[in-house]
Amino acid sequence: MENEKPSVDKISFFDKPKNVKRILYLLYGSCVLLLALDFVIHRHVMHRWENLWGFYPLYGFVGCVVLVLVATWMRTFLMRPENYYDEDKSAVDEKPDTNVKQSAESGGHDVDA
Amino acid sequence: MLEIPPFLPFFISAVIAAVSRGSIRNVIMLATPVLSGLHLWMVPDGIHLQFDFLDYQLIPYRVDKLSLIFGYAFHIAAFIAIIYSLHVRDTLQQVTAMMYAGSAIGAVFAGDLLSLFVFWELLAFTSVFLIWARRTQRSYTAGMRYLVIQVLSGIILLVGTLFYAAENDTLAFSFIGLEGVAGWLIFISFGIKCAFPLVHNWLTDAYPEATVTGTVFLSAFTTKVAVYALARGYPGTELLVYIGAVMTCFPIFFAVIENDLRRVLAYSLINQVGFMVVGIGIGTVLAINGAVSHAFNDVIFKGLLFMSMGAVLHMTGRINGSDLGGLYKTMPKTTLLCIVGAASISAFPLFSGFVSKSMVMAAALENGYDWIWLMLLFASAGVFHHAGIKIPYFAFFAHDSGIRVSDPPNNMLLAMLIAAGLCIGIGIYPAALYSLLPYDTGYNPYDATHVLAQTQLLLFSALAFVWLNLRGMYPPELRSTNLDFDWIYRRAAPNALQSIFSFISKVDTALRQMFLVKLDQFLAFLSRRNEGTSGLLSRTYPAGSMVMWVAVILATYLFLSFIH
Numbered sequence A: 001m002e003n004e005k006p007s008v009d010k011i012s013f014f015d016k017p018k019n020v021k022r023i024l025y026l027l028y029g030s031c032v033l034l035l036a037l038d039f040v041i042h043r044h045v046m047h048r049w050e051n052l053w054g055f056y057p058l059y060g061f062v063g064c065v066v067l068v069l070v071a072t073w074m075r076t077f078l079m080r081p082e083n084y085y086d087e088d089k090s091a092v093d094e095k096p097d098t099n100v101k102q103s104a105e106s107g108g109h110d111v112d113a
Numbered sequence B: 001m002l003e004i005p006p007f008l009p010f011f012i013s014a015v016i017a018a019v020s021r022g023s024i025r026n027v028i029m030l031a032t033p034v035l036s037g038l039h040l041w042m043v044p045d046g047i048h049l050q051f052d053f054l055d056y057q058l059i060p061y062r063v064d065k066l067s068l069i070f071g072y073a074f075h076i077a078a079f080i081a082i083i084y085s086l087h088v089r090d091t092l093q094q095v096t097a098m099m100y101a102g103s104a105i106g107a108v109f110a111g112d113l114l115s116l117f118v119f120w121e122l123l124a125f126t127s128v129f130l131i132w133a134r135r136t137q138r139s140y141t142a143g144m145r146y147l148v149i150q151v152l153s154g155i156i157l158l159v160g161t162l163f164y165a166a167e168n169d170t171l172a173f174s175f176i177g178l179e180g181v182a183g184w185l186i187f188i189s190f191g192i193k194c195a196f197p198l199v200h201n202w203l204t205d206a207y208p209e210a211t212v213t214g215t216v217f218l219s220a221f222t223t224k225v226a227v228y229a230l231a232r233g234y235p236g237t238e239l240l241v242y243i244g245a246v247m248t249c250f251p252i253f254f255a256v257i258e259n260d261l262r263r264v265l266a267y268s269l270i271n272q273v274g275f276m277v278v279g280i281g282i283g284t285v286l287a288i289n290g291a292v293s294h295a296f297n298d299v300i301f302k303g304l305l306f307m308s309m310g311a312v313l314h315m316t317g318r319i320n321g322s323d324l325g326g327l328y329k330t331m332p333k334t335t336l337l338c339i340v341g342a343a344s345i346s347a348f349p350l351f352s353g354f355v356s357k358s359m360v361m362a363a364a365l366e367n368g369y370d371w372i373w374l375m376l377l378f379a380s381a382g383v384f385h386h387a388g389i390k391i392p393y394f395a396f397f398a399h400d401s402g403i404r405v406s407d408p409p410n411n412m413l414l415a416m417l418i419a420a421g422l423c424i425g426i427g428i429y430p431a432a433l434y435s436l437l438p439y440d441t442g443y444n445p446y447d448a449t450h451v452l453a454q455t456q457l458l459l460f461s462a463l464a465f466v467w468l469n470l471r472g473m474y475p476p477e478l479r480s481t482n483l484d485f486d487w488i489y490r491r492a493a494p495n496a497l498q499s500i501f502s503f504i505s506k507v508d509t510a511l512r513q514m515f516l517v518k519l520d521q522f523l524a525f526l527s528r529r530n531e532g533t534s535g536l537l538s539r540t541y542p543a544g545s546m547v548m549w550v551a552v553i554l555a556t557y558l559f560l561s562f563i564h
Helices: A017-040 A055-078 A088-093 A096-105 B007-019 B022-042 B065-084 B091-108 B113-132 B137-168 B180-193 B201-209 B212-233 B238-257 B261-282 B285-316 B332-345 B352-366 B370-396 B410-428 B448-470 B486-529 B543-563
Strands: B046-053 B056-063
Touching (some): B065 B091, B091 B113, B113 B180, B113 B212, B180 B212, B238 B261, B261 B352, B332 B352, B352 B370, B352 B410, B352 B448
Antiparallel strands (some): B046 B056
16 A cells, blocks of 8 residues: 655655745744734724734634643543553453454554455 | 425435445446435425324425525535545445435434434434444444434434423424423433533544544534534524533643544534534524534535545554654645645635634624633634644644655545535635525625634634744644543443442342351251250250150051051
8 A cells, every 4th residue: 555656755845944944934924914914904893802902813822822731731631541441351351462452453444445 | 296305315325325336336326416416406495295193294304594505515515425435345334324414414304303303313323334334343332332322312302302292282393492391302412413512422432433434424414413403493592602612612622632633623523513503502693604604614624624534544544643744745635635624624714614603703792702702712723723733734744754655546536626625615705605594694704804813813823833843842642542521431430330339249248148147047046946855946856755756656557557
């Protein structure tokens, strides 16, 4: 299934750090531009918070940072080994080889071909 | 005139698919949604099929604007998913997929609760085969859990229907509302299928375990049927606003730390359904339009995302973010199509999500749900974060996993291309979609205020992603299972039951043991009391008493022989 293509061994677009930098600068530029547009475009606001300068940018940025930090913190008490639910019976029998077999089986291969 | 109910062609072609092979089967399966869809286009509003059953009137086929738009969406979804699965050589999947699509279409045109119940259960029984068709132990158990919960929802619906018939003396499916036992039971039944919080785990549990093509079918139908049912039975029910707002927010936390990328999409499916549920709960003309059009768009863009991840799974055999990366080098077309889906779900202007989601947001503000609006705004930023960036980033970019596979087969690419075309088409020319909506609101999503606000929100969310990544604060993809509410019934309840039963059996054994010991002691006590007394309960008898009894017997003999 793995079709090796000789052409891919050449350096791809994102392999060059310069290209990644360019994309990032493009993003930074757009962000600054969008903030600046806040001064130019007159909004028809429906809510008083929308009038605060930079409400949407700030909300998007802070919201996402909080989202990621909280989610990372959730890992501390929600994360379990990958075969957590698979090992219920075999773990009692102390047979390590059955565990290995199970995780290999459930390793996400599809059978529709 | 007798109209053909649109679910019938699907059921018939499922039967034909069961007995045919190869290109004949493919042609029939492809033609079904096209012809049925064209036919549906011509059908006027109204009741087209009804008959009496016992004392009630059943309406298996009723057409109005609300059912029509879901009907169109399901035909499009079925068509795309069938193209996507043309390469599959598995009769089980093809037959059940057709029946599943037919059941969903039947459900949205059902005009009474009993017909709805029939299609509701058919949805469960046909779709579970798309999960089992993966043929792994994991998919088997996940499918079982899925089936149990889906059938439970159906049974609650049936009981609710019976109560409804008793309360209102009709089975007609129209506005129900949260009044009486029937209203609540039917609400709970719809809620289970709609993946309300705490009953959502059937979705995140089973969808990622289905086959590559099965998940594409699954993502389109079940939850959208539930959204339709809520939109018809419970518009303007305030409780839905709060339930929906929770649905938009909590899954995104799980999506951020989930490793299986199809499970990430399953969480984001709940998040999107949340927007629809909020819209239905607000219940104004604009909000209902927003909910319905978002359901229409979600069928397409969520399908597109599941198809692109399916393509990755199909080609690489892997779907965990920790195993993937760098695939853009050899799967450029899939990458591009996935990004279109990601942009649509994130509601970028000019993509389909934008023209529908903004209606729900605007309705929330208009009706004074300020805090709900803030939650939706947070969820919009969050959905961009996990579905818009995380999915394409970890699959196609991030670190190079070294996997070199080509783009998937052409039928898969074509299906994704059609979906992507629709996403962009609807985004650029939303009037076409708006003309199909139940109400005419004259809403225009493309004013400067909306476009600027949404673009700012999204680009600064992207900035947050970049910043967190550069700072090394972004949680890495880890091979793991994250506990969710299903832990209660997959681990806690079985463990609790196990310990309760082992406690009961211990107590039981101890009690029996104690009883036996006591009985022994009692018997010993009795025999000791009667030791050598020649009583009925004594264990030993004195020799004298035996001699006496022998004498008695001999005397009896003597007496008998004497009288003989």
